[in-house]
Amino acid sequence: MRVSYHPGYVVPLPEKHAFPMGKFAALHEILLAEGVIAPGDIMTPREAERSDLLLAHTPRYLDALATGTLTRQEERRMGLPQSPALWRRSRLAVQGTMNACLAAVHDGLAGNLAGGTHHAHPDSGRGFCVLNDVAVALRALRRSGWIRRALVVDLDVHQGDGTAFIFGGERAWPAGGVYTFSMHGAKNYPFHKPPSTRDVALPDGTDDAAYLATLAHHLPEVIAEADPDLVVYLAGVDVIAGDRFGRISLTREGLAARDRAVAETVRQSGVPLCLLLSGGYATRGERADRRTSAYDTADLHATVFREAAAVYGLRQSAA
Numbered sequence: 613m614r615v616s617y618h619p620g621y622v623v624p625l626p627e628k629h630a631f632p633m634g635k636f637a638a639l640h641e642i643l644l645a646e647g648v649i650a651p652g653d654i655m656t657p658r659e660a661e662r663s664d665l666l667l668a669h670t671p672r673y674l675d676a677l678a679t680g681t682l683t684r685q686e687e688r689r690m691g692l693p694q695s696p697a698l699w700r701r702s703r704l705a706v707q708g709t710m711n712a713c714l715a716a717v718h719d720g721l722a723g724n725l726a727g728g729t730h731h732a733h734p735d736s737g738r739g740f741c742v743l744n745d746v747a748v749a750l751r752a753l754r755r756s757g758w759i760r761r762a763l764v765v766d767l768d769v770h771q772g773d774g775t776a777f778i779f780g781g782e783r784a785w786p787a788g789g790v791y792t793f794s795m796h797g798a799k800n801y802p803f804h805k806p807p808s809t810r811d812v813a814l815p816d817g818t819d820d821a822a823y824l825a826t827l828a829h830h831l832p833e834v835i836a837e838a839d840p841d842l843v844v845y846l847a848g849v850d851v852i853a854g855d856r857f858g859r860i861s862l863t864r865e866g867l868a869a870r871d872r873a874v875a876e877t878v879r880q881s882g883v884p885l886c887l888l889l890s891g892g893y894a895t896r897g898e899r900a901d902r903r904t905s906a907y908d909t910a911d912l913h914a915t916v917f918r919e920a921a922a923v924y925g926l927r928q929s930a931a
């Protein structure tokens with residue numbers, strides 16, 4: 613499975629910052645060590661072009677990021693301190709998603725070891741999301757004629773407000789060409805949720821059985837409604853019980869079953885599938901070893917790549 617990755621996905625953050633920045637490098641290591649991906653599968657992105665970023669973002673916002681002139685309030689809303697490294701990182705991740713979407717169209721399955729930054733709006737970063745990689749990538753692929761319609765399956769525990777806002781939800785379907793499906797915690801961030809094409813809000817504490825039944829009900833319907841040329845899957849792992857920012861209660865087995873169900877359902881539909889991370893904020897494992905929150909989070913993010921590789925018969929070696 614071809615995946616996008618760049619060492620520049622990891623940038624320094626102040627100590628004790630809530631975002632587990634090390635998860636991107638840890639995921640890269642885990643997937644290579646397990647043979648889920650091979651070294652030759654890695655696609656190294658460059659920084660996304662401004663002309664592409666303008667497909668989803670305002671010139672004012674891009675200029676402010678580039679020059680480090682976001683206001684304190686804007687920076688606080690974004691949840692990450694602005695820096696030249698963060699600006700570069702954000703553009704690398706956008707290009708990584710663009711490359712992964714294109715690879716998925718060619719190969720049937722591909723991914724980015726980052727991305728799914730679904731809270732980013734046209735003129736603002738929000739909730740640890742700087743740029744909306746999915747919006748830029750899908751608009752770029754539509755512009756160049758690689759796809760006509762796309763389906764965004766957003767299973768991060770937080771609603772995909774930025775993506776929903778940009779693509780306009782049901783009002784804009786089918787003219788906008790992008791169907792947004794978000795299944796998320798009803799009481800979670802963001803507290804203002806612009807409508808996706810289809811939103812499914814889950815009560816606090818939703819368990820494996822209820823979650824998987826709800827997904828099994830909606831997913832085949834949205835694939836049929838969207839009739840897409842590409843499915844982009846935001847496989848956020850903040851649905852796990854004990855996540856620092858989640859409010860629902862999947863087990864590790866439930867998470868694997870979720871990712872397997874998405875891969876199987878999309879594969880049966882014959883539509884190319886692109887895998888993206890989105891959120892995950894694991895608390896440290898109970899074992900008294902040197903594992904960090906970033907490592908534990910990365911291990912959860914590895915689930916979707918393991919399951920998809922198995923479903924598509926792409927596993928490089930038995931781990």
Ligand SMILES: [Zn+2]
Pocket residue numbers: 768769770848850890891892
């Ligand atoms: Zn999230």
